[in-house]
Amino acid sequence: MLKLQNVYRTYHLGDEQVHAVEDISLDIKPKEYISILGTSGSGKSTLMYLIGLLEQPTSGKILVEGKDVSKLSDDELSVIRNHFVGFIFQQFNLINKFTVLENIMMPAKYAKEKLDFDPEERALELLKRFNMLNRKDFFPNKISGGQQQRVAIARALLMRPKLILADEPTGNLDSKTGEEILNLLEELNKKDGVTIILVTHDHSVASRTKKTIYIKDGKLVGKYI
Ligand SMILES: Nc1ncnc2c1ncn2[C@@H]1O[C@H](COP(=O)(O)OP(=O)(O)OP(=O)(O)O)[C@@H](O)[C@H]1O
Ligand SMILES: [Mg+2]
Known part of the structure; x- marks a missing residue:
């Protein structure tokens, strides 16, 4: 489904080179549920941005369903990104001036082509599934952290992506709420x-x-299955 081949991402800070990601090769198959574990500064977010096509490798290749993404234009890349992957972040990243329902429908606004589903219907379906229909007209800063993360998950699912990338999705939640979010992710996978x-x-x-x-330090040092 998605392959990384000897991928590097190098940043330049003055004279110094930082290899945020160094020579990582991965083969991600459909229906996998994988964690990327590492200490602060080890390159986890950089690796996630590369996998999510938000960043291009400094060298090495990323293949999405066999296609080398470095050969695609920015427009082609954004179409793939919009349909293929959904993102979830530690800080939820919802837009406070929009309602819960509007936030969830946001990815449909960026779609350049006609969609084969009604985004509002799908957003309402997701809200119902996550027991949040009664919060659809609320603004994000008026609901709890766990509810905000469920809204962010619904937004990530709107376009029916094959892949969900979650960067510390429970990092801002208490352990009980974090547990609920992990249960939800597990259910989406299973x-x-x-x-x-x-x-x-x-x-x-x-x-x-x-x-x-x-x-x-940007390098893959082990896989535990
Ligand atoms: N835009 C950038 N410019 C320069 N250096 C960067 C940039 N982004 C990341 N780095 C460096 O790359 C390395 C990896 O950073 P990254 O954010 O991927 O780590 P992380 O594992 O996600 O850390 P954390 O757990 O704190 O979020 C760090 O040394 C960081 O300082
Ligand atoms: Mg990070």
Whole structure:
């Protein structure tokens, strides 16, 4: 489904080169549930941005369903990104001036082509599934952190992506609420067959996924299956 081949992402800070990601090769298959585990600064978010096509590698290749993404234009890339992947972040990243329902429908606004579903209908369906229909007209700053993260998950699912990328999705939540979010992600993987990659520094969170990839100083140092 998605392959990384000897991928590097190097940043230049003055004279110094920082290899945020160094020579990582991965083969991500459909329906996997993988965690990327590593300490702060180890390159987890950079790796996630590369997988999510938000960043291009400095060298190496990324293949999405066999296609080398470095050969695509920015427009082609954004079409793939919009349909193929949904993002979830530690800070939820909802837009406070829009309602819950409007936030969830946001990815449909960026779609350049005609959609084969009604975004509002799908957003309402997701809200119902997440027991949040009664919050649809609320603004994000008027609901709890756990509810905000469920809205962010609904937004990530709107376009029916094959892949969900979650960067420390429980990092801003208390342990009980974090547990509920992890249960929800597990259900999306098991029941809906969504491939999930979860970035975390927390071993107990990583232990909830089917497979863990461990990174240190930008390098892949181990896989536990
Ligand atoms: N835009 C950038 N410019 C320069 N250096 C960067 C940039 N983004 C990341 N880095 C560096 O790359 C390395 C990896 O950063 P990254 O954000 O991927 O780590 P992380 O594992 O996600 O850390 P955290 O757990 O704190 O979020 C760090 O040394 C960081 O300082
Ligand atoms: Mg990070």
